Amino acid sequence: MTPQSTPDSSPSGAAVKAADRAHVFHSWSAQDLIDPLAVAGAEGSYFWDYDGRRYLDFTSGLVFTNIGYQHPKVVAAIQEQAGRMTTFAPAFAIEARSEAARLIAERTPGDLDKIFFTNGGADAVEHALRMARLHTGRPKVLSAYRSYHGGTQQAVNVTGDPRRWASDTGTAGVVRFWAPFLYRSRFHAETEEQECARALEHLETTIAFEGPATIAAIVLETIPGTAGIMVPPPGYLAGVREICDRHGIVFVLDEVMAGFGRTGTWFAAGLFGVVPDLMTFAKGVNSGYVPLGGVAISPAIAETFAKRPYPGGLTYSGHPLACAAAVATIGVMAEEGVVEHAARLGSDVLGPALRELAARHPSVGEVRGTGMFWALELVRDQQTREPLVPYNATGEANAPMAAFAAAAKRHGLWPFVNMNRTHVVPPCNVSEAELKEGLAALDAALSVADTYTG
Template sequence: MSRKHVFTSWSAQGGLDQLPLAGGEGAYFWDFEGNRYLDLTSQLVNVNIGYQHPKLVAAIQQAAGEMATIAPSFDSQWRADAARMVSERAPEGMSKVFFTNSGAEAVENAIRLARLHTGRHKMLAAYRSYHGATHGAISLTGEGRRLGSEPGLPGVVHFWGPYLYRSAFHATTEQEESERALEHLRQTVQFEGPDRIAAIILESVVGSNGILVPPPGYLEGVRALCDEHGIMLIADEVMAGFARAGQWFAIQNWDVKPDLITFAKGVNSGYVPLGGVVLSDEISATFDERPYPGGLTYSGHPLACASAVASMQIMEEEGILEHVRELDRTVFGPGLRALAQHEVVGDVRGLGAFWALELVADKQTREPLDATRMAAIGRACKAEGVWPLTMANRVHVVPPCVITEDDARRAIDVLGRALDSAL
């Protein structure tokens, strides 16, 4: 039925052979034949509190029993609570939240907010980035997925962000990479006209394009550059937020406050579609007397907001942020870095429960590992009951944030053995 009737995203429809899922619990899911897999994907890096958490399911059921839908033109207790809780976990001075149905819609509204607040039209975004598949979001996206949707949104300019392993700036140290990437961005701003740039958007930690953790000083430098020219800084936290990087928002790993934060995915582990934008008080004040020209039928939907409230409560009650930081320190950091000795592992990088191994055919030339050998690694993991996330020449290790220490160690052991399949 799926092959006949479902049009699937990012896929050639004729070659699809997807696994039907029957259920899941915690960090595991299983198929209809009883095969059980430890999930290293979190679906689309969003099931942060794991599958079928009973308190989250109960919260959705309760909200549905009270009032299953409430339009944005009415107030809702669930929406108010969710907005308060998100803003309380954001940097100080970001008191209001605009709810959307997805991360892409959050980015679309962040673009609009930045343009209306500044009166400028240009948007700067990194080449190695993914911001969503709607018109504005895919235009901001720097990687190849945007090409099929061009021409895109007018006024979008791309720049190179830091990526030491394949440095565009011929850097050899993190300090050099940070300094040179910032100088490149400064020159881009100057040539594009600082007084025409509404915002610079970046993923606090680049997700789909390789789990690229910014080098020390980079985010601080971008903030300073924005302040110098009255440019808004948008932190895209759709993938990196809500415990994934060990904080409520990944940017809180650095001493940087953005003007707008986009979020989705982990805010409620994807149980119900939900995204949003956290606004600085300065930007929200722009619309105190002036209507905001945007809206969504399901903005702040009660079932979605109820699930977000429950999710944040669960994260606090169960110490999930602390658990992720401990996994980083004792398991993922040392365990994955130890795999760097394998001859096909070129680079290991990440933080929290947000890691990637970049695989190469030759460590000297850094030639990416080919698709055939990457597929062999995937099959080897699945044969041992671990479901990996392979993207290009990388294996991303992004399990539900509730994964146990024992399961995390087992996943690393399985991955280590699977790397031999690529030899």
């Protein structure tokens, strides 16, 4: 598609940038060191700046535009809802809210049929953990290193990556453990079977030493997202489910990033045949068109609050515009076969192509993923697996990854870069031709990363 020309009455890119720099405070950033791109428009898998430079978005925003930008059916649904009822308080039964909850519950695994709506993924995690603690009467939550659960107070304190460190004042009752990751095993494992067994043994030992009767919940991303898209080995999540059942611990799966088609199934839990007690979602539920998240709740936990008030809520819980967007998005995904499309392109096109790139580029240590949810681990040495940049590198230490990202952008690809990885997470309805265009740009950028190896 061709970027739209900017009407004379529209602001210039320079004006947009100037207003941003004067007044917008950006997340996760040193404000004086960033240079945000002024974006003029977006459609499908692409966005463009005010000078007409177009980028293929291999980030899906922040892994949320699962059906791409500006899908006409979702835009029309938001417009129609705005004309009918823009907003209403959450204590009432509203058609868009009821229908969104019904459609989500139809697709969640097992009997997770009650939906508590939030404004996004972080507050979904906050409320899931609150529900678990109140349901069990226990104080502790176990979470994994190499995880991300959100930026609000409790969610960031159960997070296992460095973004937690600056706010690490609310970790009372939070215990971390190592989840499986064979490529960088903490258990000296050589096979997936060993990694799975040893990771489960490690979790069992952690629980034993913490005291099973003190633990309210174990929270895991079904497939960790920002931390590296590490698909768990067969049997691991089922093993965690069994451990939780044995000790009366609530099993919380975070599907904020992995859910709604991203992994080639409606929810990643379906890939492993596991049903959690609570499941959080956001992002892809309505492709990020209007902020929305939530918690899918099991009957046992819902029953805890049948006669006892749940002490939590949000002013915009189940906002009509957000829920109308969710209804339309789920409809589009079903009508257009988006989930099946993501599964097919992931297995037949993207996975094989990424493995072929890895075979040619010494900077690629490992390829992993499923559906439209992939990561390339970039290394200085494939044998030693030394990361291309140190853990949590900044400034000059991060120069190799910065050079890689700059090269990708020069070739019209906007990459998702985190630490020593690039994630390949385009919209779930990306076309095969668009994938091949992005892979060619990725190939060129990896040639720059290769110069830092050896």
